[in-house]
Amino acid sequence: MLHRRSATFAAASLAVSGLLVLAACGGSVGDKSGSGGKTSTTITVGTTDKVISFDPAGAYDQGSWTIIQNLYQHLMAVAPGESKATPEAAQSCAYTAPTTYTCTMRPGLTFSNGDPLDAAAVAFTFNRIAKINDPKGPSSLVLNIKKATAQGNKVTLTLGTPDQTIPLLLAGGEGALVDPKVFPANKVLDSAKVIGSGPYKLDKYDVGTQVVLSKNPKYKGDDKINNDKVIVSYKQKASDLKLSLENADVDVAYRTLTPTDLKSLASESSKGVKVVYGPGAEIRYIDFDTTLQPGKQKAARQAAAYLIDRQKIATDVYDGQVQPLYSIVPQGLFGATQPFKDEYGTTPDLTKAKAALKAAHISTPVNMTLWWNPDHYGELSSDEYAAIEKQLETGGLFKVTRRSVDWNTYDEDSKKHAYPVYELGWFPDYPDADDYLTPFFPKGGFANTGYDNPALDKLIDQQRGEQDQTKRLALLTQAQQIVAQDVPLIPVWQGKQNAGVRSNITGVQNTFDASFNFRFWLVGKTK
Amino acid sequence: MVWILLTLVFLLLRVAPGDPITAALGGQLPPAELARRRHAGGYDRPIIVQYGDYLKQVLSGNLGKTQQGESVTHVVLVNGSATLELSIFALLFALAVGVPIGLRCGRRRDGAFDTFGRLFGIVTYAAPVFFLGLLFQLLFTKRLGWLPPSGQVSATLQAEISDGPHLLFFEALFKGDTNALSDVVKHLIMPAVTLGLLVTGVVIRLVRVNVIQTLKGDYVEAARARGIPERRVVMRHAFHNALVPIITVMGLQAALLLSGSVLTEETFNWPGIGNRLIQYLQNRDYLAVQGIISVFAIVVVVISLLIDIANAILDPRVRY
Numbered sequence: 001m002l003h004r005r006s007a008t009f010a011a012a013s014l015a016v017s018g019l020l021v022l023a024a025c026g027g028s029v030g031d032k033s034g035s036g037g038k039t040s041t042t043i044t045v046g047t048t049d050k051v052i053s054f055d056p057a058g059a060y061d062q063g064s065w066t067i068i069q070n071l072y073q074h075l076m077a078v079a080p081g082e083s084k085a086t087p088e089a090a091q092s093c094a095y096t097a098p099t100t101y102t103c104t105m106r107p108g109l110t111f112s113n114g115d116p117l118d119a120a121a122v123a124f125t126f127n128r129i130a131k132i133n134d135p136k137g138p139s140s141l142v143l144n145i146k147k148a149t150a151q152g153n154k155v156t157l158t159l160g161t162p163d164q165t166i167p168l169l170l171a172g173g174e175g176a177l178v179d180p181k182v183f184p185a186n187k188v189l190d191s192a193k194v195i196g197s198g199p200y201k202l203d204k205y206d207v208g209t210q211v212v213l214s215k216n217p218k219y220k221g222d223d224k225i226n227n228d229k230v231i232v233s234y235k236q237k238a239s240d241l242k243l244s245l246e247n248a249d250v251d252v253a254y255r256t257l258t259p260t261d262l263k264s265l266a267s268e269s270s271k272g273v274k275v276v277y278g279p280g281a282e283i284r285y286i287d288f289d290t291t292l293q294p295g296k297q298k299a300a301r302q303a304a305a306y307l308i309d310r311q312k313i314a315t316d317v318y319d320g321q322v323q324p325l326y327s328i329v330p331q332g333l334f335g336a337t338q339p340f341k342d343e344y345g346t347t348p349d350l351t352k353a354k355a356a357l358k359a360a361h362i363s364t365p366v367n368m369t370l371w372w373n374p375d376h377y378g379e380l381s382s383d384e385y386a387a388i389e390k391q392l393e394t395g396g397l398f399k400v401t402r403r404s405v406d407w408n409t410y411d412e413d414s415k416k417h418a419y420p421v422y423e424l425g426w427f428p429d430y431p432d433a434d435d436y437l438t439p440f441f442p443k444g445g446f447a448n449t450g451y452d453n454p455a456l457d458k459l460i461d462q463q464r465g466e467q468d469q470t471k472r473l474a475l476l477t478q479a480q481q482i483v484a485q486d487v488p489l490i491p492v493w494q495g496k497q498n499a500g501v502r503s504n505i506t507g508v509q510n511t512f513d514a515s516f517n518f519r520f521w522l523v524g525k526t527k
Numbered sequence: 528m529v530w531i532l533l534t535l536v537f538l539l540l541r542v543a544p545g546d547p548i549t550a551a552l553g554g555q556l557p558p559a560e561l562a563r564r565r566h567a568g569g570y571d572r573p574i575i576v577q578y579g580d581y582l583k584q585v586l587s588g589n590l591g592k593t594q595q596g597e598s599v600t601h602v603v604l605v606n607g608s609a610t611l612e613l614s615i616f617a618l619l620f621a622l623a624v625g626v627p628i629g630l631r632c633g634r635r636r637d638g639a640f641d642t643f644g645r646l647f648g649i650v651t652y653a654a655p656v657f658f659l660g661l662l663f664q665l666l667f668t669k670r671l672g673w674l675p676p677s678g679q680v681s682a683t684l685q686a687e688i689s690d691g692p693h694l695l696f697f698e699a700l701f702k703g704d705t706n707a708l709s710d711v712v713k714h715l716i717m718p719a720v721t722l723g724l725l726v727t728g729v730v731i732r733l734v735r736v737n738v739i740q741t742l743k744g745d746y747v748e749a750a751r752a753r754g755i756p757e758r759r760v761v762m763r764h765a766f767h768n769a770l771v772p773i774i775t776v777m778g779l780q781a782a783l784l785l786s787g788s789v790l791t792e793e794t795f796n797w798p799g800i801g802n803r804l805i806q807y808l809q810n811r812d813y814l815a816v817q818g819i820i821s822v823f824a825i826v827v828v829v830i831s832l833l834i835d836i837a838n839a840i841l842d843p844r845v846r847y
Contacts (some may be wrong), residue, residue, distance in 0.1 A: 042683065044682045044683070050810070051595070053595065134567075135564035135565070135567045135568040136547075136548070136564070136594070140556060140560055190596050191595060191596065204686060204690075206685065206690075207595055207597050207602075208802070208806055209798045210682065231683065231686050233685075235677065235796050236793055236796050236805070236806075237793075237796075239661075240677045240796050243664060243668050243669060243676035243677070244675075244678075246669070247668055247672070247675055247676055249675055249676070249677075249681060250682065406545075407545075408543075408549055409545065412549060415557075415558045415561075416558075445557065446556055446557040446558075446560075
């Protein structure tokens with residue numbers, strides 16, 4: 001008995017001692033001292049975004065770009081609320097030839113470690129993206145930049161084909177400028193070691209948990225920074241994000257609160273929270289695989305377009321937090337029109353739908369398998385596609401079978417012509433109408449739908465290279481019209497950007513625009 | 528056993544739809560570009576080639592890097608320490624609640640409390656961990672506002688913690704930092720109770736059964752016959768002997784704790800290894816998933832071995 005008790009006691013003591021030693025050997029809670037009495041403004045932003053890399057050559061996702069756009073400067077930038085790019089790290093930029101874009105650098109810019117941000121750094125940045133060609137990086141966005149060369153304080157980008165979207169591309173995550181003395185030329189840098197010249201510097205990165213940014217003392221840009229520190233806290237679920245906001249664990253909840261959460265938060269002003277909205281450029285649409293029935297037949301696609309009631313979906317499913325979309329190009333971008341409204345109206349038209357099918361000798365009901373995805377496009381996709389099914393079955397014109405599958409399977413199989421009609425969405429890479437045309441249509445686009453219209457492809461190529469904005473507008477209008485007439489897809493809604501904020505937080509809605517840049521420096525906190 | 532598990536996990540990951548490139552960039556790039564990137568990442572190589580590379584790495588002690596460039600060993604150490612902290616307090620809770628209930632149930636067999644105790648044990652064992660967690664969040668965070676909904680510490684305190692493995696409760700205690708300790712404890716309560724309840728049911732049933740059996744023993748009858756008060760008979764003579772087999776079985780509940788910790792950590796956004804495992808699964812981060820599962824398997828094997836050794840020390844009837 002004594003032996004057993006002693007052994008038990010010894011084992012327990014050993015375990016506790018071991019834990020205390022382990023605790024002592026690890027780092028320590030509250031190691032860093034406070035700021036010595038000076039009041040500093042810290043903003044905590046909660047998000048469910050995932051992060052891949054803070055090295056611009058290794059990232060092509062929204063979560064990474066949100067941080068990148070705050071850490072680095074760019075040759076060009078989109079000012080809040082604007083849709084055009086203007087010089088940032090460059091003093092001026094212009095096309096010196098149809099395929100040559102030259103920028104003169106602003107003098108005196110440095111990275112946060114004091115290294116110069118000059119023309120050589122810019123050339124290094126773009127050549128590096130192409131050389132590394134990281135599987136998860138943005139190399140496909142800068143494919144048209146064949147070479148970047150520096151001479152004195154000028155940097156010249158040589159393009160493969162004329163491209164008027166270059167200024168906006170330079171303002172995106174792929175255009176973030178890096179230090180040649182820190183970033184390796186042939187591989188992606190560890191995210192915890194990145195430095196930039198932007199408004200913030202990276203203090204700490206706990207993968208999957210938190211990013212800590214503080215004001216960059218060497219920042220020489222024009223943006224006024226309304227806080228001293230930003231902590232980005234990563235959550236797994238929207239429900240946790242909402243609770244954290246209500247509990248004041250975070251000041252801002254951005255990406256992605258569900259419409260149900262937003263509605264609930266909007267009614268909680270007494271708890272010190274509110275919801276702010278701004279224009280967005282995220283879209284959702286129904287895609288047809290034109291190699292499969294019923295998408296093979298234009299009349300069937302047109303009949304479906306006559307039956308979709310976008311306003312009802314926006315109101316009943318999304319509580320007005322999205323707006324009906326009548327073109328593949330969302331409203332707010334240069335050149336956006338509403339041809340689907342002109343062609344198919346704003347309310348369902350059963351008579352015209354029937355007429356379209358009858359004229360093409362298509363017997364009804366038309367069988368349609370409609371695919372949607374439960375995990376990539378938000379929890380309300382189920383309700384949305386239930387509503388769409390009901391709308392399509394109005395008048396017995398279509399017989400719809402809804403199916404769903406996880407994202408990885410969905411994405412792979414949809415491109416292998418396994419789904420005749422399916423849900424898709426799009427976030428812009430850059431705030432220009434071209435980003436809603438070039439990836440979608442030439443030779444079936446990224447979705448491999450089988451749709452190919454040489455006249456449309458030609459218009460898309462022409463508008464991309466057209467310098468005259470009036471001519472470009474005409475080309476964009478024609479392109480959108482063709483899409484409405486051929487209906488290879490049916491645009492359904494355009495999302496608004498939103499965030500939940502504590503009532504003492506200011507400036508969040510000022511950052512909402514088509515560029516999708518969340519500019520931390522605009523966010524302030526009142527007492 | 529570990530090798531079999533590694534191989535199974537490797538194969539299951541490769542067979543499941545998707546890959547790291549599609550998980551990250553699917554829906555943005557055309558099939559040709561996705562295929563090019565898969566090729567650049569080596570994900571289209573023959574499975575046997577990928578398996579060979581993986582085994583070589585593991586045998587050299589290198590668990591590889593995650594897609595974000597982090598060493599899997601680092602992930603295991605840093606996030607494993609968070610899981611360890613959660614598991615310790617979950618186990619302590621389970622013992623603190625389960626042992627007294629089990630003891631009373633055993634003493635008052637077939638009585639009202641015994642019925643309650645058994646039902647409680649079944650319900651807590653059967654209830655899904657994430658469901659309990661959500662209920663707690665609804666009550667203690669949303670309704671009462673007493674406890675934070677998630678995380679290991681508040682965001683501002685997290686920002687001050689240096690890189691590396693941490694047992695935050697013990698560190699705060701060791702430093703005498705009452706603010707940090709209070710913050711850590713508030714964040715620890717709900718996840719520890721949620722995970723602890725999963726094991727409590729096991730503890731209650733184990734203690735109850737062992738107390739009932741021990742109380743039937745001859746030496747207990749002899750003690751009663753000598754006029755020793757019942758309370759002393761139970762606490763002094765029967766209880767300690769009833770606890771010995773429980774120590775053994777509780778060690779074997781390490782696997783239950785690890786599996787329960789995955790969902791608990793996800794519900795409470797606890798930065799443990801279980802939470803990271805879910806993220807890596809969603810991202811099809813093969814190396815990270817394989818590395819973490821390997822560690823889980825090794826931990827369970829090591830704990831089982833330690834329990835066998837402890838059993839031999841504590842119970843002289845057991846000798847190898």
